[in-house]
Amino acid sequence: MTIRQRLNKQSICILMLILLMMIVTACKSDSENVEQGINDLEADSEQLNPSEEEEGPFIPEGKVQSPFNGKWIPKEAANKRPIALQINNSLAAYPQSGIAQADILYETLAEGNITRLMAVFHVYDSEKIGPIRSARHYFLDMAANHDAVYMHYGGSPQAYSYIQQTKAPNLDGLSWLDGIVCWRDPERRAIPRMLEHSVYTNQKHLEDGWERRELRKELKENFSSGLEFVKEGEEIIPWGQRADYVTVPFSASYTSSFDFDAETKKYVKYQSGNYHLDEEINEPLMFTNLILQRTKIHLIPGDTEGRREVAVIGSGTGYFISSGRAVAIEWQKSNHGTATEYIEKKSGKPIQLNPGKTYIGILPQNLEVSFQKKAINQ
Known part of the structure; x- marks a missing residue:
């Protein structure tokens, strides 16, 4: 073998050795990269799957969710029976006091063009609530939705008859x-024509009268308010049309409207174009949830005062509004003692409310609700 042939053979061996070393180095590098990739994936998985302690909303110790507003309340208050107060909503009676603390506020027509309110309180401490007004029989059905004691000042013949009939x-x-x-x-009381707008109450007076009447203080067994709330700290956005501003024209002179505040997630209430104020806090009423419930409303034949019949027992349609959205619903209440159920029309499932205060408007069937903003006075 010539020198040239030996050199060529040595060169080939050296090249093969270098190539082999490069292959080994590359494999090692790939192995390290794969291992690092697996470690990175595991780290990402840990971030995507938080520990059990981080899952779900925080539940404060010694607290439970209120069945009336979904907020955390002390466990010892959970079984407390609520009070439903008949509130005067005549414009002459403004401003009202203490109703901003109500968990649920009902509104529907009374005589003439006037609406009347019923405020449901569970855990509260307002020192002045009112003015209190006389009973109307259909509000007794609303109070029964929540197993509430109904407080009023006087009442219509129909109301007194219904109290006896239902033993409300x-x-x-x-x-x-x-x-x-x-x-x-x-x-x-000293102002002319204000006598009927001068009756007030508070927690202490209500508890005193409650004690003297020896009324049950705890919620009835297996109580259900018909309202389902998501856990506090969560939010549900109804999958429906935009509802940043809602107008409910009960009559020519009584219109309730609601302006959605995206920052607080609450609807600010206006009454006939002006803030619906609570005098005790000098702030407007605000609600997290709105339920608009259509039903049959008509004048009672032969009633000289123009009183109305409002069909709270039965079924109908309406809207559930929260977080700037509105969905069509159906409602049903089978009798005086059962709670009204609200069902999302599209899914057929009970609506779920966001924790907070709820407004329930009981509307005539032909009343047109608007979701377009109009000029308001501030």
């Missing part, structure tokens, strides 16, 4: 309870 638990200020369960505001 009630506190009537226009009885021997006057001065115990309520009082008259001296300043309002």
Whole structure:
């Protein structure tokens, strides 16, 4: 073998050795990269799957969700029976007091063009609530939705008859309870034509009258309010049309409207174009949820005062509105003692409310609700 041949053979061997070393180095590098990739994937998986302690909303110790507003309340208050107060909503009676603390506020027509309110309180401490007004029989069905004691000052013949028929638990200020369960505001009483707008109450007076009437203090067994709330800290956005501004024209002179505040996730209430204020806090009423419930409303034949029949027992349609969206619903209430159920029309499932205060408007079937913003006074 010549020198040239030996050199060529050595060169080939050296090249093969270099190539082999490159292959080994590359394999090692790939192996390290794969291993690093697996480690990175595991790290990402840990971030995507938080520990059990981080899952779900925080539940404060010793607290439970209120069945009336979905907020955390002390466990010892969970079984407390609520109070439903008949509130005067005549424009002459404005501003009202204490109703901003209500968990649920109902509104529907009374005589003439006027609406009347019923405020449901569970855990509250307002020192002045009112003005309190006389009973109307259909509000007794609304109070029964929540197993509430119904407080009023006087009432229509139909209301007194229905109280007897249903044995509804009630506190009537226009009885021997006057001065115990309520009082008259001296300043309002001194103003001409303000006597009927001067009756007020508070927690202490209500509890005193409640004790004297020996009414049940705890919610009935297997109680259900018909309202389902998501856990506090969560939010559900109804999958429906935009509802940043809602107008409910009950009559020519009584229109309730609601302006959605995206920052607080609440609807600010206006009454006939002006803020619906609570005098005790000098702020407008605000709600997390709105339920608009259509039903049959008509004048009672032969009633000289123009009182109405409002069909709260039965079924119908309406809207559930929250977080700037509205969905069509159906409602049903089978009898006085059962809670009204609200069902999402599209899914057929009960609606789920966001924790917070709820407004329930009971509307005539032909009333047109608007979701377009109009000019308002501030």
